[in-house]
Amino acid sequence: MKRLLLLIAFLPFLAVAQTSGNEDWKKVYRSFPTKINNLVHTRLDAKFDYEKSYLNGKVWITLEPHFYATDSLQLDAKGMNIYQVAIVKAGKNIPLKYAYDSLFLNIQLDKTYKKGERYTVYIDYTAKPNEFKANGSAAITDAKGLYFINPKGEEKDKPTQIWTQGETEATSVWVPTIDRTNQKTTQLFNLTVPAKYVSLSNGKLIAQKTNTDGTRTDTWSMDQPHAPYLFFMGVGDYAVVKDTYKGKEVNYYVEKAYEKVARRIFGDTPEMMAFFSKKLGVEYPWVKYSQMVARDYVSGAMENTTATLHQESAQQDARELTDGNGWESTIAHELFHQWFGDLVTAESWSNLTVNESFADYSQLLWLEHKYGKDEAMFENFNQMRGYIGSGQQSRDLVRFYYKDKEDMFDAVSYNKGGRILHMLRNLTGDDAFFASLNKYLTTNRFGTGSGHKLRLAFEEVTGKDWNWFFNQWYFGNGHPRIDISYQYNAETQLASVIIKQIQAGDKVFKLPFAIDIWHGNEKKRQLVWMENKADTFNFTVKSKPDQINVDADKILLVDKKDNKTLAEFIHQFKHAGNYLDRREAVAFAGNNTKDPAAVQLLVDALSDPYFRIRSLAITNLGKVKPDDAIIAKIEAIAKKESRKMVKAEAISYLANLKNQSYKSFFKEATRDSSYTVAGAALEALTELDSVEALQITKELSKEPAKGRLNEAISNVLITYGDEKSFKVVSESYEKMPLSFPKVQMSATYAAFAAKLTNMDEFKKAVDAIVEFRDLIPASAKAQTDPVINGALKELAQKKESAGATEMAAYVKSKLPADKK
Numbered sequence: 001m002k003r004l005l006l007l008i009a010f011l012p013f014l015a016v017a018q019t020s021g022n023e024d025w026k027k028v029y030r031s032f033p034t035k036i037n038n039l040v041h042t043r044l045d046a047k048f049d050y051e052k053s054y055l056n057g058k059v060w061i062t063l064e065p066h067f068y069a070t071d072s073l074q075l076d077a078k079g080m081n082i083y084q085v086a087i088v089k090a091g092k093n094i095p096l097k098y099a100y101d102s103l104f105l106n107i108q109l110d111k112t113y114k115k116g117e118r119y120t121v122y123i124d125y126t127a128k129p130n131e132f133k134a135n136g137s138a139a140i141t142d143a144k145g146l147y148f149i150n151p152k153g154e155e156k157d158k159p160t161q162i163w164t165q166g167e168t169e170a171t172s173v174w175v176p177t178i179d180r181t182n183q184k185t186t187q188l189f190n191l192t193v194p195a196k197y198v199s200l201s202n203g204k205l206i207a208q209k210t211n212t213d214g215t216r217t218d219t220w221s222m223d224q225p226h227a228p229y230l231f232f233m234g235v236g237d238y239a240v241v242k243d244t245y246k247g248k249e250v251n252y253y254v255e256k257a258y259e260k261v262a263r264r265i266f267g268d269t270p271e272m273m274a275f276f277s278k279k280l281g282v283e284y285p286w287v288k289y290s291q292m293v294a295r296d297y298v299s300g301a302m303e304n305t306t307a308t309l310h311q312e313s314a315q316q317d318a319r320e321l322t323d324g325n326g327w328e329s330t331i332a333h334e335l336f337h338q339w340f341g342d343l344v345t346a347e348s349w350s351n352l353t354v355n356e357s358f359a360d361y362s363q364l365l366w367l368e369h370k371y372g373k374d375e376a377m378f379e380n381f382n383q384m385r386g387y388i389g390s391g392q393q394s395r396d397l398v399r400f401y402y403k404d405k406e407d408m409f410d411a412v413s414y415n416k417g418g419r420i421l422h423m424l425r426n427l428t429g430d431d432a433f434f435a436s437l438n439k440y441l442t443t444n445r446f447g448t449g450s451g452h453k454l455r456l457a458f459e460e461v462t463g464k465d466w467n468w469f470f471n472q473w474y475f476g477n478g479h480p481r482i483d484i485s486y487q488y489n490a491e492t493q494l495a496s497v498i499i500k501q502i503q504a505g506d507k508v509f510k511l512p513f514a515i516d517i518w519h520g521n522e523k524k525r526q527l528v529w530m531e532n533k534a535d536t537f538n539f540t541v542k543s544k545p546d547q548i549n550v551d552a553d554k555i556l557l558v559d560k561k562d563n564k565t566l567a568e569f570i571h572q573f574k575h576a577g578n579y580l581d582r583r584e585a586v587a588f589a590g591n592n593t594k595d596p597a598a599v600q601l602l603v604d605a606l607s608d609p610y611f612r613i614r615s616l617a618i619t620n621l622g623k624v625k626p627d628d629a630i631i632a633k634i635e636a637i638a639k640k641e642s643r644k645m646v647k648a649e650a651i652s653y654l655a656n657l658k659n660q661s662y663k664s665f666f667k668e669a670t671r672d673s674s675y676t677v678a679g680a681a682l683e684a685l686t687e688l689d690s691v692e693a694l695q696i697t698k699e700l701s702k703e704p705a706k707g708r709l710n711e712a713i714s715n716v717l718i719t720y721g722d723e724k725s726f727k728v729v730s731e732s733y734e735k736m737p738l739s740f741p742k743v744q745m746s747a748t749y750a751a752f753a754a755k756l757t758n759m760d761e762f763k764k765a766v767d768a769i770v771e772f773r774d775l776i777p778a779s780a781k782a783q784t785d786p787v788i789n790g791a792l793k794e795l796a797q798k799k800e801s802a803g804a805t806e807m808a809a810y811v812k813s814k815l816p817a818d819k820k
């Protein structure tokens with residue numbers, strides 16, 4: 001699962017959150033769940049009651065004792081009505097005694113069963129996901145398991161959909177099961193759905209039967225075992241765009257408006273399947289692969305076996321796609337889970353990283369394959385930054401003590417885990433790394449994985465002991481902070497690199513890495529191991545090196561201070577070659593713009609082959625007093641650059657010059673095919689002429705707009721428009737997907753609401769903000785609630801001081817007690 005979408009964007013804010021409260025959890029060891037009975041097969045007949053948002057189910061669960069004989073069975077079954085529990089004998093249902101407390105169904109079996117002796121229980125029940133209350137608290141949005149979207153068709157412009165989200169343990173809200181990651185079962189699902197809709201579930205669609213009551217029963221068969229949290233059902237009015245990989249169906253379920261662009265969004269999937277299969281030496285293990293897009297799906301995306309679910313942000317229109325496919329990494333991530341997660345499943349939430357670190361790392365593997373090393377290194381750097389800014393450094397990667405299993409879905413399990421894999425790949429070498437992954441997958445296929453099982457696979461393949469690495473990175477916490485300095489002694493012709501580990505505490509990291517010593521175009525590589533709080537590495541050289549590049553492959557998970565001179569960074573920029581080498585140099589130059597050589601480096605970087613370096617150079621040149629040569633270069637980029645992100649950056653640069661001669665260019669660029677460029681151009685135009693910008697905004701707002709253009713339109717209308725803009729502003733706010741920009745937009749929208757005098761419109765605005773606030777997953781609320789509630793509080797104060805007490809009271813009624 002990719003629950004980190006929101007979180008990553010918020011990491012800079014994060015350092016504060018979550019330390020208070022009851023600490024009893026620190027004493028609770030989270031083992032893997034004891035296996036008494038094992039699931040074998042699950043047959044479900046499901047009928048959906050759209051009126052009540054219920055599922056009426058009959059389930060036949062075949063099980064057998066794991067090892068010890070047993071006469072009882074405990075199933076997870078959350079918030080259901082249970083009508084009958086029986087054992088199936090010779091085709092007959094013989095009622096069994098049971099006790100049910102709305103969480104667990106404890107069944108007394110008809111006799112004692114031994115290992116190897118299979119039995120089938122039958123349960124007739126109704127699932128009521130909207131009424132299930134976890135821990136007796138208020139109704140929850142995070143763990144309903146089964147979601148009915150607009151079930152009665154009451155919301156205009158919103159499709160009617162059903163979808164499920166099992167992870168972590170919410171499948172048992174809609175079907176009784178042993179809802180644990182270390183259980184695996186085959187399945188046969190008969191889904192009775194309105195005949196006008198399509199359905200999707202795990203495995204293969206093997207039969208369809210039209211019923212006389214306007215419904216159809218679809219039979220989905222999953223012959224390979226997988227864990228209950230990966231069960232999936234999806235129903236709705238979808239276009240099914242068909243693709244194929246080695247004779248297997250690869251389908252994209254999108255809303256009909258997106259049928260034409262579905263291939264531009266998901267069309268790389270077969271190539272990804274081929275690439276991952278080849279890298280891993282394990283062919284894509286399942287019978288088909290489908291991807292579905294859902295409304296109101298807050299979890300990002302979920303790797304249900306053979307049936308991945310994506311949130312609405314996946315559905316990008318043609319103009320969004322001109323900036324590149326913003327969902328590509330997520331598509332790779334969920335696909336890689338089909339091996340790491342679905343074929344081999346983390347044995348417990350404590351070991352979640354053996355699912356998520358691999359899915360995270362697959363993003364880098366795919367980007368490297370498709371777009372080259374720079375893009376892969378950007379991914380690595382960006383994910384590392386996400387972890388370092390997370391404030392979660394005290395958590396072990398594999399963690400046997402945690403407060404809530406949802407807490408495992410953090411920047412440690414994902415980002416840090418992925419970076420650790422990157423170091424492991426560099427240390428072992430590509431061949432050994434992928435051979436070890438193959439070993440891990442083939443040894444544990446259709447079973448479970450853990451940090452230890454991963455270590456054993458690497459040890460078996462490489463013939464080396466990896467305990468030091470796993471103890472340091474998997475079963476320990478933190479990361480090194482290093483300070484690098486350099487010395488040269490002309491007499492002894494000795495170049496020295498002094499590296500200090502300056503992280504707090506006593507922990508010393510063992511760090512192997514490469515050091516490149518440069519003279520002109522020539523480099524000499526040395527492999528070193530840092531093992532102490534401070535180490536000095538000495539190299540005999542013919543003359544003073546032009547530059548020494550520590551961690552020359554840029555693989556270390558570190559927070560570092562590199563005390564290079566500008567001249568050394570310029571050499572690094574020109575010679576060392578990889579993305580991070582150049583990025584570090586550009587960033588250093590950007591902080592030293594008083595030096596003409598630094599400015600020259602930034603100007604050189606405008607011609608870098610990699611677009612993100614060009615973009616970063618423009619941003620940094622914003623700090624330099626502009627001269628004609630620089631302006632001419634950036635003008636050329638604004639007009640000719642094919643990478644839309646860089647073009648937009650160049651337009652924003654020109655906007656700051658406040659030069660009226662750009663007006664017609666900006667005006668024209670508001671019509672660019674890219675929302676990013678059009679948005680940047682509208683912002684730029686606003687700087688020059690807010691009256692004309694408002695006029696153009698009103699025109700633009702009549703057409704679809706997303707992303708930066710949508711934000712720019714809202715901002716202009718909110719800042720320069722009046723109450724009459726309400727309709728456009730409210731619509732553009734409401735159509736924004738669950739995302740970081742929407743949190744910021746909530747504050748802007750709240751500022752706009754201060755202008756509203758019509759009570760109905762005012763309430764509508766407040767309600768929309770509150771609805772969005774409450775939709776955000778609990779894991780991200782700690783970061784988002786302060787922003788949104790702060791904006792609402794300010795709105796209440798403004799209304800109060802304007803004498804609009806009724807409006808002020810309405811906003812206050814939506815705020816938590818301590819924020820009023």
Ligand SMILES: [Zn+2]
Pocket residue numbers: 001002003333337355356359360
């Ligand atoms: Zn994931």
